[in-house]
Amino acid sequence: MTGPTRTHWAAITAVVLALLFAGAATVASAGGGKDAKSLVPTATSADAGFARDMAVHHQQAVEMSFIVRDRTQDDEVRRLAYDIANTQANQRGMMLGWLDLWGLPKVSADSEPMVWIRKDEHDAHSGHSGGHQAMDGSLMPGMATRADLERLGKASGKQAEIEYLRLMISHHNGGVTMAEGCVKLCAVATERSLAQGMVDAQRSEVDLMADLLRKRGAEARP
Structure with a gap:
């Protein structure tokens, strides 16, 4: 009974944390406060870049799930x-919705993903090209490649569970990196709060998924 109960409550805790921050953001942006509506980021800001990139990142997590x-x-x-x-x-x-509120495009054809965080890294470490740039064909940190998704889609049972957990641990770790970047760089307080909620919830889920992998005799990929 210990395993299922811990899994159940850990998952609920992670979701509740994220939804609390999400609800706060919805109220702030829809309620006419001084945050998301009055402080309008530019198209090249960290706020806009994070919103665009994390929306894509999240969509893949939904797809894999x-x-x-x-x-x-x-x-x-x-x-x-x-x-x-x-x-x-x-x-x-x-x-x-925030991008709509700010009158900014949801897709930026003029810039690569993660420019908003790599610019900060370059400024902090002159000559450094950006350590978060994916080198495996994926667009952003932790994102699965097309080959990864095809492998997951062909697996079944225990092997599908292991593939999913490994991919999602990497995905969450990459998402944490991105969210930490927003906590540091974003100007809109509501967005920073949501990003911190992502950090807390996804770290909790990573611990949970590592436990689920161990129960299946597997470990996360290094």
């Missing part, structure tokens, strides 16, 4: 996948 839902009958993994998909779809909608 739906894939594993159909590839396993394990209640623990399916519940976790549902919680991740629900939370990240909610947050994605908020970030896209």
Whole structure:
């Protein structure tokens, strides 16, 4: 009984934390406060860059969660996948809503992903090109490649669970890196609060997923 109960409550805790920050952001941006409406970021700001990039990042987490839902009958993994998909779809909608509120494009064809954080790294470490740039064909930190998604889609049962957990741990760790960047660089306080909520919730879920992997005789990829 210890395993399922811990899994259940850890997942709920992570979702509640994220949704609390999400709800606060919705109220602030819709309620005419002095934050999301009056402080309008530019298209090249960290606020806009984070909102655009994390919306894409979240969409892949939702996609992977739906894939594993159909590839396993394990209640623990399916519940976790549902919680991740629900939370990240909610947050994605908020970030896209902020871009609408600010009158900014949801897609920037003129810049590469993660420019908003790599610029800060370059400023802090002259000559450094940006340590968060993915080198495996993915767009942003922790994102799965097309080959990863195809492998997940072909797996089933325990192997699908292991593939999903490994991919999602990497995905969450990359998301934490991005969210920490927003906590440091974003000017809109509501967005920084949401980003901190992502950091806290996704770190908790990473611990949970590592436990689920160990129960399946596997470990996260280095």
